Amino acid sequence: METTMGPPPAIGGRVVPLHAAPDIPVYIYATVFASFCVITGLIWDICWHISIGRDGLLSPPHLVIYLGAVVAGLFSGYEILRKTFWGSDLEKAASVKIWGFFYSSLGSLFCVWGALAMLTSAPFDDWWHNTYGLDVTILSPPHTVLLLGMIGIQFGALISVIAVKNQLKLRLAHSFDKTKFWDKRLFWLFALSAGFLLTIWYTLLSESLGRMWMHHSSLYQCVGAGFPLFLMAIGKAVKHKWAITAATTVYTILMLMTLWIIPLFPAEPKLGPILNHIDHYQGFQFPLLLIIPAITIDLLRNRFGYLNDWKLTLLLGSAFIIVFSVFQWFFGSFLMESPYARNWFFGSHYWYFGNSPDWEYRYKFGPWLETTSELLQGLGIALIASLISTRIGLAWGNWMHKIQR
Amino acid sequence: MKNLILIIMLLAVGMTAKAHVGSAGVQMQGQAGPYKVLVSVEPPDVIPGTAKITVFIENGIAKKVLARPIYFYSGDKGAPSPDELAQVAGQTGQFQGAVWLMEWGSSSAQIQVEGEQGKGELIVPIVAVSTAEREMPKHLGIGLSILGVLLFLLMITTIGASVSDGILRPGETLTFAQKRKRWVNMGIATVLCSVILYGGSSWWDSWAEEYKQWLYRPIQGNAAILENGDQRVFQLKIDTTGFHSQRRGSMLSTLIPDHGKLMHTFLVRTPGMDAFAHIHPERKDSTTFEAYLPKLPGGKYLVYSDIVQRSGFAETIVDTIDIPEQQAKSNPLQVTAEEDTYVVTDPIDSPGAVPLDENVVVCGKPGTKTVFKDGSYAVWEGKPDKPLDAGKPYQLTFEFFNPDGSACYPEPYLGMTGHVAVVRTDGSVYIHLHPTGTFAMAAEKSFKDRMADTATTVKAPAPAMFQDSIDRYLAKLKAMPMEEREVFLMTEMGMYDVKDGAMSGMDHGNRISFPYSFPKAGRYRIFLQLKRNAKVLTGVYDVKVKDAVTL
Numbered sequence: 006m007e008t009t010m011g012p013p014p015a016i017g018g019r020v021v022p023l024h025a026a027p028d029i030p031v032y033i034y035a036t037v038f039a040s041f042c043v044i045t046g047l048i049w050d051i052c053w054h055i056s057i058g059r060d061g062l063l064s065p066p067h068l069v070i071y072l073g074a075v076v077a078g079l080f081s082g083y084e085i086l087r088k089t090f091w092g093s094d095l096e097k098a099a100s101v102k103i104w105g106f107f108y109s110s111l112g113s114l115f116c117v118w119g120a121l122a123m124l125t126s127a128p129f130d131d132w133w134h135n136t137y138g139l140d141v142t143i144l145s146p147p148h149t150v151l152l153l154g155m156i157g158i159q160f161g162a163l164i165s166v167i168a169v170k171n172q173l174k175l176r177l178a179h180s181f182d183k184t185k186f187w188d189k190r191l192f193w194l195f196a197l198s199a200g201f202l203l204t205i206w207y208t209l210l211s212e213s214l215g216r217m218w219m220h221h222s223s224l225y226q227c228v229g230a231g232f233p234l235f236l237m238a239i240g241k242a243v244k245h246k247w248a249i250t251a252a253t254t255v256y257t258i259l260m261l262m263t264l265w266i267i268p269l270f271p272a273e274p275k276l277g278p279i280l281n282h283i284d285h286y287q288g289f290q291f292p293l294l295l296i297i298p299a300i301t302i303d304l305l306r307n308r309f310g311y312l313n314d315w316k317l318t319l320l321l322g323s324a325f326i327i328v329f330s331v332f333q334w335f336f337g338s339f340l341m342e343s344p345y346a347r348n349w350f351f352g353s354h355y356w357y358f359g360n361s362p363d364w365e366y367r368y369k370f371g372p373w374l375e376t377t378s379e380l381l382q383g384l385g386i387a388l389i390a391s392l393i394s395t396r397i398g399l400a401w402g403n404w405m406h407k408i409q410r
Numbered sequence: 411m412k413n414l415i416l417i418i419m420l421l422a423v424g425m426t427a428k429a430h431v432g433s434a435g436v437q438m439q440g441q442a443g444p445y446k447v448l449v450s451v452e453p454p455d456v457i458p459g460t461a462k463i464t465v466f467i468e469n470g471i472a473k474k475v476l477a478r479p480i481y482f483y484s485g486d487k488g489a490p491s492p493d494e495l496a497q498v499a500g501q502t503g504q505f506q507g508a509v510w511l512m513e514w515g516s517s518s519a520q521i522q523v524e525g526e527q528g529k530g531e532l533i534v535p536i537v538a539v540s541t542a543e544r545e546m547p548k549h550l551g552i553g554l555s556i557l558g559v560l561l562f563l564l565m566i567t568t569i570g571a572s573v574s575d576g577i578l579r580p581g582e583t584l585t586f587a588q589k590r591k592r593w594v595n596m597g598i599a600t601v602l603c604s605v606i607l608y609g610g611s612s613w614w615d616s617w618a619e620e621y622k623q624w625l626y627r628p629i630q631g632n633a634a635i636l637e638n639g640d641q642r643v644f645q646l647k648i649d650t651t652g653f654h655s656q657r658r659g660s661m662l663s664t665l666i667p668d669h670g671k672l673m674h675t676f677l678v679r680t681p682g683m684d685a686f687a688h689i690h691p692e693r694k695d696s697t698t699f700e701a702y703l704p705k706l707p708g709g710k711y712l713v714y715s716d717i718v719q720r721s722g723f724a725e726t727i728v729d730t731i732d733i734p735e736q737q738a739k740s741n742p743l744q745v746t747a748e749e750d751t752y753v754v755t756d757p758i759d760s761p762g763a764v765p766l767d768e769n770v771v772v773c774g775k776p777g778t779k780t781v782f783k784d785g786s787y788a789v790w791e792g793k794p795d796k797p798l799d800a801g802k803p804y805q806l807t808f809e810f811f812n813p814d815g816s817a818c819y820p821e822p823y824l825g826m827t828g829h830v831a832v833v834r835t836d837g838s839v840y841i842h843l844h845p846t847g848t849f850a851m852a853a854e855k856s857f858k859d860r861m862a863d864t865a866t867t868v869k870a871p872a873p874a875m876f877q878d879s880i881d882r883y884l885a886k887l888k889a890m891p892m893e894e895r896e897v898f899l900m901t902e903m904g905m906y907d908v909k910d911g912a913m914s915g916m917d918h919g920n921r922i923s924f925p926y927s928f929p930k931a932g933r934y935r936i937f938l939q940l941k942r943n944a945k946v947l948t949g950v951y952d953v954k955v956k957d958a959v960t961l
Contacts, residue, residue, distance in 0.1 A: 058490075059510050099580035101571040111576040114568045118561065125557040128550060136544045137456065137621050146614050175579065273491060276512050278484030280866055361866075407577040 029187065029194075033169055035080040036116055036162035037194050040201040042073030043155045047208060048263045048289050055357050056286045058276035062131070070155070071123075077158040078120025081113035099172070101410050110410055112165025119157025126151035152209065159205055163198040166191060167242055168408045192245055199239045199248075200255020203295075206235060207256065211290060216353065219337025220370045222383020228293065228333075229326045229391035234398040236299060237321060241402020246307055253299035260292035264352050274358035281362040287355040294336055298328040314399045322395030326388050342369055431714065431726050431840040433832075436536055437803055437925035438847035442523040443530015445470040448925055449521055449847075450803045451534055453511070455542035457624075460508040463519055464803075465495060467503035472525035475505040480533070482516040482721040483868055486861040492522060511538040514624065516721035518857045533861070535722050535853035539626035562603055569599040627656060631727035633713045635703070640737055641744055642703040646675065646691055646715055648727065662696045663873035664720040666880060668852035669825040670887055670899045671747065673699050674842060675715040676831050676937075677706065680730070682757025683835065683935045685709065686948065690747040693881065701746040705769070707754060708735035712837045720871070722853035722860075726840065748892055749824055751939070753948035758835060758935060773935075773950045780938075782947040785813035788938060790951050799958040800931050805923040806830065806843075808949075810940055817920035823941035825851075825899030828922045831937040839934070843924045851903055892944065928955040 046069030053066050060067065088096050088108040100108035109117075130147035137145075170191040173184060207214070210231050218224040240249045265288075272286040302321045309320060340346045346353035347368075356362055375383065436451040448466040453459075465475050478492035495507035509519045517538040522531045546554075574584055574592035584592070630649040635642050648662060665672055671690040679685035685707050691699035699715070715727040754770045774780035776792030791807040798804060808828070812818045820827050830843040841848055860868065887895055928934065938949040 059512075095580070101575045103567055103571065111568070111571060114564070114571065118564050118568060121557065121564070122561055125554060125561065129554055132546060132550060135456065136542075137617065146610060146617070149610075172580070275490045275493075276510060277479060277481045277490055278488040278513070278867070279490060280484070280488060404572070404577070408572075409579050410576050 029169060029191065030084075032080040032084050032113070033165050033194065036077050036112065036158070036165050037198050037201075039073040039077035039080075039116070040159040040162040040198050042069050042076065043158055044201045044204050044208075044259065045263065046070035046073060047155065047205065048260075049267060051208070051289055052263070052267045052286050053272070055289075055355075056272040056274065056283060058274050058358065062127075073158060074120045074123040074154070077116040077161065078124075081109075081116035081120070081161065084113050085109040085117065099410055110165060110168055111408060112161045112163075112168055115157050115161030115164055117161075119154045119159075119161055122150055122154030122157055124154075126154060152205075156202070156205060159198065159202040163195070163202055164405070164408060166194045166198050167405055168410055170195060170243055171406070171409055192243065192248075192251070195243055196248070196251035196255055199242075199252035200259060203232075203235060203239075203252055203256045204259050206231065207260075207293065214293065215290065216337060216341045217366070217371060219333060219341065221374050222380050222387060224333075225326065225330050225384055225387035226390055228329060229387040229389075230394050232295060233322055233325050233391050233394040234401070236295075236302070236325070237395050237398030238402035238405060240302065240306055241399055242405035244406075247303050249299045250296065250303045253296040257292045257296050260289070264288040264291060265349060268349065268352075268355070276359075279358050281356050281358045281360060283356075283358055287357070288349075288352040291340060291351050291353070294329065294332045297332045298325045301325070301328045314396070314403075317399060318392055318396040322392035323388060325395065326391035330384065330387070431728055431838070433839055433841040433848060433927075433929050434541070435927050435929065436534055436847065436849050437927055438532070438534045438849055439805075439923065439925045440532050440846055441530065442521055442532040444527035445472060445523045445525065445530050447521065447523065447532060448803065448805075449519075449532065449534050450925075450927060451519060451536055453536050453538060455540065457514050457538050457540045458510070458512040460510050461519065461536060461538075462508055463495065463506070463521075464498075465505045465521055465523075466803075467505075467523065467525075470525055470527045472503065472505070472523045474524040475507075476522040476524070477507055477509050478520050478522075479509040479511055480518045480520050480857065480861065481513045482518075482723075482857065482860055483513065484866060485863060485868065487864060487866050489520070492520070511536065514538060514540070516719070516723040516853070516856075518722070518853075520861075533854060533857050535724070535849045535857055537723055537725075540621070540624055541626050543622070543625065562607070565603055566596050566599045570596040623655075627652075629658075629717075629725055629727050631713075631715060631729050633729040633731040635731065635733055636700075637737075638702075640741060642733070642736065644675070644677075644689060644691060644701050644703050644731075646673075646699045646713070646727065646729070648697045648699075650697060660873040661719055663877040664871065665693075665717050665877075666720050666852050666856065667884060667887075668716065668718045668724075668850045669903065670895065671749075671824065672880070672884060673715050673717055675699075675701065675713065676833075676840070676842065677711045677713055677731075677733075677752075678831075678833050678837075678935075678937075679707070679709045679711050680837060681835070682759065683833065684757040685711075685752070685754050686831070686937050686950070687750070687752035688829070688831065688937075688939060688946075688948075689750040689752075691715070692746055692884075696877070701750065702744045703733070704745070704750060704752040705736060705743060706733060706752050708733050712833070712840075714831075714833075714840045714842075716842055716850065718850045718852040718856075720856060720876070721868075722850070722856035724850040724853050728840075747888070749946060751946040751948060753937070753950065755950040758933065758952060771948065771950055773952055775952055780949040780951065782942075782949060784942065784945065784947065786818055786942055786947065787811050787813075788940065788949050790936075790938075795954075797954040797956045798928060800928050800955050801958045803925060803927045805925055806936065807921060807923040808938055810920045810922065810942075818942060819920055820922065821941040821944065822896040822900055823939065823946055825896060825903055827940075828924075829939040830924045830926075831939075832926065832928075833935050833937070834930075835933045835935070839929055839932070841926070843926055845922055845924055847925050855903060931955050931957045 046066050049069060050066035053060055053064060085107055088100055092108055097108045101111055103109055126147045129150060133145060133147045173188055173191065210227055213227045214224055236249050239252045268286045268288045270286050271284055273284055301324055305320060305324055340351060340353050434453055438449045440447060446468040448468060450464045452462040454461055463477055475495045476492035477495055478489055480486060480489040493507060495505035498504040498506050511517050515538060517536045519534045519536060520531060521534065570592045573595045574588050632647045632649060634645045636645050653659065668674065672693055673691045675689050675691055677687040687704055687706050689701045691701035694700050711731050711733055713729040713731050718724045752769060755773045769783060771780060771782060774790065775794045776790045777794040779787050779789050781787045788808045788810050810818045810820055823829065826844050828845060832841050832843065844851065890898060932955055934953050934955060936951040936953060940947050
């Protein structure tokens with residue numbers, strides 16, 4: 006049965022219940038799919054570069070990334086235009102108003118921004134290559150614009166899911182069971198989009214997170230500064246016991262799947278010098294063991310959820326870096342030195358074609374790494390970085406939890 | 411509509427910005443097994459980049475042409491598998507494609523031809539350097555700026571929405587405090603985004619600075635004339651300032667002889683281009699090269715000195731010099747190398763006005779007969795006064811006759827059937843050509859040796875020892891009688907079959923072709939050098955070159 010209602014009252018401070026609102030909008034699925042395309046395309050592209058070396062504008066991994074941009078841009082752009090020109094008053098009342106004219110959801114705004122940034126990067130990148138040479142650096146200015154665009158799309162997907170999830174409480178038309186069903190489904194969409202975003206964030210930092218650095222404090226500083234920020238925000242954004250564990254699980258599975266699947270396909274280097282001849286794709290890295298500290302902090306925040314954010318910072322920030330460091334340090338020894346890691350499962354045998362396979366430190370930690378006192382000092386800095394990152398992450402998560410539109 | 415790329419301005423490509431002054435392209439004629447091929451390469455002006463490569467099969471039927479880049483450092487074993495070149499539609503025997511040159515320095519393209527006569531291959535040396543500095547085309551700049559402003563505004567708006575109506579429940583409207591919060595946050599976002607943009611622009615500037623350090627900088631040399639009694643001596647001192655920062659290090663110790671000579675120097679009197687010498691300065695120390703000057707008339711000369719490194723990296727040192735008149739003429743002048751030679755001809759703007767002397771020729775044009783001082787003559791095939799097109803690969807073909815009109819077979823001169831120097835009237839284009847093409851023969855040999863070497867990476871030789879071994883080799887070569895030296899040089903370059911006692915690497919007739927593509931429009935003078943009866947003869951020809959196709 007359909008219920009009709011009049012236009013919402015234009016008085017401030019009143020909430021409009023979402024009677025008969027549709028189920029999860031299609032563009033939510035579309036943006037999460039776009040986020041998936043963007044990150045798998047990126048990992049494939051990295052494997053392409055470490056296995057084949059040269060590429061063109063329309064290489065298969067690029068096409069996957071562009072597909073993500075097109076899907077996110079079209080669906081979000083259409084949503085904005087539809088709401089602005091054909092949207093009901095109810096939909097407009099549940100949107101943010103831009104430049105006094107357009108009606109949009111916050112997630113769509115980020116997605117459109119990301120797609121636009123990716124579009125901008127294409128002619129910029131083309132000119133850049135004509136001016137300074139073909140792809141040799143991951144982070145050139147046009148590539149950075151592209152990456153910011155990709156992150157924009159993925160963040161937009163996450164925000165879109167959170168907004169719909171937060172609105173679910175207002176959907177009075179559903180029965181309790183149905184609400185529960187949608188809540189569950191939205192939680193998985195949330196975990197997927199958060200996991201994809203976490204993976205691109207990892208990819209951005211990955212140059213500092215290689216095997217060789219697992220016995221160096223710089224890796225722990227990078228992880229301490231880079232990840233609690235995001236993981237704590239994830240934990241705060243939605244109410245779920247295993248939110249952080251779910252996002253890190255998605256990250257771990259995505260990394261493992263690409264590590265196991267991409268090297269099944271043939272590839273050969275097309276750029277000299279080729280010091281390591283290969284005939285199949287080289288895999289990207291084995292995931293960091295983020296899932297272990299994620300379980301720890303999920304347990305801790307469930308047990309100590311009543312603490313204020315400052316106390317939580319101290320507890321979660323130090324727990325994260327300590328648990329991570331202990332596990333990753335010993336796992337790093339295994340990945341780097343054990344012959345049991347040199348197989349398709351762990352992928353320690355993958356090696357860039359331009360590097361000599363006989364390099365004496367291929368399977369051992371370099372002697373140039375730091376002394377024990379430097380290491381301890383560095384780990385101290387990592388702890389401080391983790392605390393600061395945690396505090397910002399909690400604040401960010403509080404904001405995400407409030408998102409309604 | 412004009413092509414975008416044409417609007418891209420080349421700012422810093424001056425006359426000396428290329429390894430081959432003004433002629434970046436490589437034209438090579440050679441045998442790929444049973445196939446006679448002409449290869450034309452347009453190297454990229456930015457490294458890493460792609461070189462455009464065109465292969466013309468001149469005889470035989472080729473089904474497939476493959477190309478791959480080989481870098482000196484990593485050799486054959488470290489080179490990628492070849493790519494197939496596409497057959498040019500409507501042009502039988504013409505194939506086109508690209509090779510990727512990722513490394514700065516000495517590279518090459520290996521061409522493999524497969525067809526009815528079997529397989530064959532050829533190696534073309536390429537000097538891979540960045541020479542171009544570009545500005546962003548105006549409309550791309552405007553387009554990107556508009557998109558940039560849009561992104562900037564959209565980001566600030568989005569941040570504003572994130573802290574205001576984005577967190578309101580449906581139907582709720584913003585209170586005054588929330589509106590103020592939005593403006594405050596948008597202000598903070600504006601400042602933050604501006605700082606990020608400023609950081610990005612500084613980053614870009616530093617990138618451009620860094621790139622400039624890798625732009626190819628030609629070697630500078632200072633030419634001088636020393637008076638040694640009544641003999642003038644040409645001296646070239648190579649300026650090594652900045653060698654360390656340019657990572658050129660001990661490169662002067664790794665020079666190798668190109669068809670028997672460590673340095674080939676061409677002197678052309680400017681502005682009339684009416685006096686020309688081809689001399690071979692010898693190494694006095696690492697940076698100093700000297701040669702006795704032949705009986706050139708005094709005046710201002712353009713100086714072009716070619717050198718090749720062990721890696722096959724070939725360069726030209728450019729300078730100008732004032733040569734004083736010869737003072738005394740009584741004694742016969744000394745020569746540094748038997749092959750050193752000179753010629754006087756008529757100035758380019760006043761044909762026929764040339765004082766007759768022992769070493770004078772009258773300048774010719776395509777299709778005309780140019781008589782040498784011994785009565786023999788050469789004819790350049792082509793229509794007189796018909797301009798050639800810039801950028802188009804040509805065979806500059808000459809026929810050589812005895813005074814009685816019978817065919818004259820040139821004798822080998824520095825291991826080649828002939829030499830040509832092409833100079834544009836303003837000196838901005840210069841190249842030393844051989845019947846095989848525009849590259850240094852020594853570079854080709856270096857690559858062939860490198861490919862025979864199975865080491866994956868090449869090790870640098872000990873500078874002093876390497877320099878010493880080259881000097882000893884040159885001394886041995888100089889001590890040989892001329893005929894023996896020519897046979898030795900040709901054998902070394904793989905062009906002389908000891909078994910047959912004849913040149914095998916090229917057609918040996920009285921018709922000699924030099925593949926070349928004039929890089930830009932203008933007037934050029936071509937100095938053709940042949941040898942007959944153990945004497946080097948120089949013929950001079952003028953040609954006009956016009957821009958090929960105007961868009």
